[in-house]
Amino acid sequence: MIGIGQELKICHLYPDLMNLYGDRGNVIALRRRAEWHGLRPSVEEVSLEDKSDFRRFDVIFIGGGQDREQKLICLDFQKVKGSALTEAVEDDAVLLAICGGYQLLGSYYQTGEGERVPGIGIVDLWTVAGKKRLIGNVIVETDLIEGPGPKTVVGFENHSGQTYLGAGLRPFGKVVTGYGNNGEDGGEGVIYRNTVGTYLHGSLLPKNPGVTDFLLRRALLRRYGVAELKPLDDMAEMRAHEAAIRRAKTKAY
Amino acid sequence: MGLRKILAIWTAKLAIGVSHLFGRGGSTFPGRLARRLAPGLLPVLAGQLPRGVVLITGTNGKTTTARMISGLLGAAGLRVVHNRSGANLITGVTAAFIAAADWRGRLAADIGLVECDEATVPKAVSELSVRVLVVTNFFRDQLDRFGELAHAVELVRSGAARLGPDAKLILNADDPQVASIGREVGLPAVYYGLEDGRHGTKEMVQSREAKHCLNCGEPYVYGHYFYAHLGQYRCPKCGQERPRPDVAATHVELLEARGVELAIRSPEADFTVRVALPGLYNAYNALAATAAGLAVGVEPEAIRRGLAGVVSSFGRMEPIDVGGRRVLIALVKNPAGFNEVVRAVLGDPDPKRLVIAINDNYADGTDVSWLWDVDFEQLATAGDGIDFIVTSGLRAEDMAVRLKYAGVETNRITVEDDLAAALGLALKRVGAGQTLYVLPTYTAMLGVRRVIAKMGYARHFWQA
Structure with missing residues (x-):
C-alpha cells in the first residue's frame, strides 16, 4: 500500500489556452481521486514562456484548444518547452493529452490548405485535416x-483532424x-510509454475511474516503485459510465 | 402568393394546431414540413414587412433582449412578428412567421423580430430582409454544433457580410470578438457598452474566452471586467482596443431584485431607462435593446415605456406558485450563464433545494463536457446549506458525478432520470413557503414546463 500523505505532483x-x-x-478528477486514495496531490499550472523541468511532475495534463491558441502553443513548444517535455516523457512521466493536445504530440498537423504545422514530435503520429467533423459519443x-x-x-469526440499512428505504436x-x-x-488514441493521447472529452476521467487509476498507478510506480490503490466507492461514476454507454448505443449522430 | 405556398401554410398551421392539442409547443416539425413543401415561403412572408427584420444573435441574452425589443417596438405602436418561444433555428423562425400569417399568407405586421443561434445567421440573412443585426456576446455554448467558438464567430461574420448596404450592425463593444465583426464587415456599426466603472472588477472571474488579441495574439490588458470577458480591453502590442460605444450606459444602478436603471448617452438623446429584470447582464440586454430601438427610429420615450413593461419569462427565474411552494426555474445552457444562476441561488439565505436537469439533445448541445467548466465548487461551499439536489434528465448521472467531484456530499444527491418523478420527489421535500430551484437545459425546460402544466400550475409554453 502507498503510505498516507505521499505527494503527487x-x-x-x-x-x-x-x-x-x-x-x-x-485535473479535478486526478486531484480528487488522488485524495481519496490517501495521497497528497498538488496542481501546478504552467503556461506560455514558463520554462519548467517536467521530470519533477508525476502527471502532466494538456487539453484541447482552438486553432488560434494551438498555434501560439506550437511556437512555445518549439522555443521553450519541447525538449523538456520530451525528456519527461522518455523518463516515464505520466502525460495525458486530449484532442488538440494529443495532436500536438505528433510530428505535424496538415491543414485543409496543405500547410504542415509542426508538433512536438514526441510520438510518431501525424494528423491531417478531414473534410467532415467527427462528432459524437464514443465507446x-x-x-x-x-x-x-x-x-x-x-x-465524446469532436475533431476534424484525422490522426494516424506510426508503425509499432499502439492505440489507446x-x-x-x-x-x-x-x-x-x-x-x-495512442499509448506510448506512460503517455496517453486521446480524442475523448466528457470530461474523460470522471466517468472512467479505471483510466484515472491506471494513470495514478503508473505515476506511483515511477516515483515510489509500488502502486497498490485501494478500491473506492465508484457507484456514481459507474452509473454515469453505463448511462454514457446506453446513450452512445441508442443515439446515432 | 402561389398555390404551393398557400398549401404549405395550411399544412403547417394544421401541424402547429395538432402539436398544441397534444400539449407540445413544438415548432420544429411544422416549420420543417412547410420548408419541405415550399422552400421559398419564408422570404415571401418576410418580404411583406415594410420595416424589414431585426435579427438578434449571440450566446447569452438573445431571448431577453428580443423580449425587450418587442416591448419597445410595441410601445412605438408597431405590430411585430416574433419567434417568441425560443425556437431559434430556421425551422422555428419559419413556423413563427406561418403562425402569424393569415390563411391566405398575409402578414398583418410592420416589422419582424427574430432571435437565432449563430449557425442560423447566414441562412436567416439570406431568407429575411434583415435591416438590423444585433450581436450580444460570444461564450462557449453548444460547441459540438459549431465546432468551436471561432467558428461560431465566423458564421455570424459571414452572415453579416451578406447584409444589404442599408443594414445596420448593433455590436457589443465590450466583447472583443463581437466588436471585431464591425471592423471586418464594411457596414455602419453602432457599438454599445457599459461606461460605469463602479461595476467593473480588476480580475477576470471564470472566463475562458478571448483573452488574446484577435489581431496579434498578445494578451489583452483590461481596465475593467464587467461580466466574464466583457469589459474595457486594449492590446498593449498592436493597440487594438474596445471601440468607443455610440450608445453607452454612463450610469448603471442595480436595484437588486427590482431590476436595473441605466443612464444612456446616445447620438439621438441622453435619457434614462429602467427594466424590472435584475443583474448586470440585464443591463447589457437593456442597452442592446435600446441601441436596436434607436436604430429602427423608435423615440427614447417609447423605448423607456417599452422597457418598463418587460416582465421575466418562463425559465428565466419566473416564480411559479406550486401549492404554496415557490418554484424558480432558470434555464442553463452554458458555463457563464450557469455560474450566474449558481451565484443567484447562493444569494438566497435559505437551505438550498435544487433539481438540476441535464439533457444532451441537439438543442441542448450533445456534449456534456461543459458541465466541468461550471463552478459547482462554489455551490459545494454551501455545505450544510444544501438541503438536497436531485439530478435528472438524460444526463442525470453525469451531473451527479460533477457534483460529487465538486465536493457536494453524495448523501445530498439523488439521481432520478425521469423529470416528472424528479420534480415529484423534490416537491415532497419542500415545505409551504419554501423555494425549489429548478435548473434545466433547454429541452429539459420544455419537459419541466409540461410537467408543471399537467399539475395545473403554469400556462402552456407557447402562450408565454
Missing part, C-alpha cells in the same frame, strides 16, 4: 484498465462506437 499545461471542452474536469475498449471493472472507456483502445483516430482503422 500534477502539472496542468496551458490551462488558460487549452481548455476548450471541460478539460479541467480531468472504446482498452486492455490498459486493471481489476474487475469494465474495460470500456466512454467519452479499440473503437466500439464512434470514429476514433481517423474513422478508418478502428483505433482510438
Whole structure:
C-alpha cells in the first residue's frame, strides 16, 4: 500500500489556452481521486514562456484548444518547452493529452490548405485535416484498465483532424462506437510509454475511474516503485459510465 | 402568393394546431414540413414587412433582449412578428412567421423580430430582409454544433457580410470578438457598452474566452471586467482596443431584485431607462435593446415605456406558485450563464433545494463536457446549506458525478432520470413557503414546463 500523505505532483499545461471542452474536469478528477486514495496531490499550472523541468511532475495534463491558441502553443513548444517535455516523457512521466493536445504530440498537423504545422514530435503520429467533423459519443475498449471493472472507456469526440499512428505504436483502445483516430482503422488514441493521447472529452476521467487509476498507478510506480490503490466507492461514476454507454448505443449522430 | 405556398401554410398551421392539442409547443416539425413543401415561403412572408427584420444573435441574452425589443417596438405602436418561444433555428423562425400569417399568407405586421443561434445567421440573412443585426456576446455554448467558438464567430461574420448596404450592425463593444465583426464587415456599426466603472472588477472571474488579441495574439490588458470577458480591453502590442460605444450606459444602478436603471448617452438623446429584470447582464440586454430601438427610429420615450413593461419569462427565474411552494426555474445552457444562476441561488439565505436537469439533445448541445467548466465548487461551499439536489434528465448521472467531484456530499444527491418523478420527489421535500430551484437545459425546460402544466400550475409554453 502507498503510505498516507505521499505527494503527487500534477502539472496542468496551458490551462488558460487549452481548455476548450471541460478539460479541467480531468485535473479535478486526478486531484480528487488522488485524495481519496490517501495521497497528497498538488496542481501546478504552467503556461506560455514558463520554462519548467517536467521530470519533477508525476502527471502532466494538456487539453484541447482552438486553432488560434494551438498555434501560439506550437511556437512555445518549439522555443521553450519541447525538449523538456520530451525528456519527461522518455523518463516515464505520466502525460495525458486530449484532442488538440494529443495532436500536438505528433510530428505535424496538415491543414485543409496543405500547410504542415509542426508538433512536438514526441510520438510518431501525424494528423491531417478531414473534410467532415467527427462528432459524437464514443465507446472504446482498452486492455490498459486493471481489476474487475469494465474495460470500456466512454467519452465524446469532436475533431476534424484525422490522426494516424506510426508503425509499432499502439492505440489507446479499440473503437466500439464512434470514429476514433481517423474513422478508418478502428483505433482510438495512442499509448506510448506512460503517455496517453486521446480524442475523448466528457470530461474523460470522471466517468472512467479505471483510466484515472491506471494513470495514478503508473505515476506511483515511477516515483515510489509500488502502486497498490485501494478500491473506492465508484457507484456514481459507474452509473454515469453505463448511462454514457446506453446513450452512445441508442443515439446515432 | 402561389398555390404551393398557400398549401404549405395550411399544412403547417394544421401541424402547429395538432402539436398544441397534444400539449407540445413544438415548432420544429411544422416549420420543417412547410420548408419541405415550399422552400421559398419564408422570404415571401418576410418580404411583406415594410420595416424589414431585426435579427438578434449571440450566446447569452438573445431571448431577453428580443423580449425587450418587442416591448419597445410595441410601445412605438408597431405590430411585430416574433419567434417568441425560443425556437431559434430556421425551422422555428419559419413556423413563427406561418403562425402569424393569415390563411391566405398575409402578414398583418410592420416589422419582424427574430432571435437565432449563430449557425442560423447566414441562412436567416439570406431568407429575411434583415435591416438590423444585433450581436450580444460570444461564450462557449453548444460547441459540438459549431465546432468551436471561432467558428461560431465566423458564421455570424459571414452572415453579416451578406447584409444589404442599408443594414445596420448593433455590436457589443465590450466583447472583443463581437466588436471585431464591425471592423471586418464594411457596414455602419453602432457599438454599445457599459461606461460605469463602479461595476467593473480588476480580475477576470471564470472566463475562458478571448483573452488574446484577435489581431496579434498578445494578451489583452483590461481596465475593467464587467461580466466574464466583457469589459474595457486594449492590446498593449498592436493597440487594438474596445471601440468607443455610440450608445453607452454612463450610469448603471442595480436595484437588486427590482431590476436595473441605466443612464444612456446616445447620438439621438441622453435619457434614462429602467427594466424590472435584475443583474448586470440585464443591463447589457437593456442597452442592446435600446441601441436596436434607436436604430429602427423608435423615440427614447417609447423605448423607456417599452422597457418598463418587460416582465421575466418562463425559465428565466419566473416564480411559479406550486401549492404554496415557490418554484424558480432558470434555464442553463452554458458555463457563464450557469455560474450566474449558481451565484443567484447562493444569494438566497435559505437551505438550498435544487433539481438540476441535464439533457444532451441537439438543442441542448450533445456534449456534456461543459458541465466541468461550471463552478459547482462554489455551490459545494454551501455545505450544510444544501438541503438536497436531485439530478435528472438524460444526463442525470453525469451531473451527479460533477457534483460529487465538486465536493457536494453524495448523501445530498439523488439521481432520478425521469423529470416528472424528479420534480415529484423534490416537491415532497419542500415545505409551504419554501423555494425549489429548478435548473434545466433547454429541452429539459420544455419537459419541466409540461410537467408543471399537467399539475395545473403554469400556462402552456407557447402562450408565454
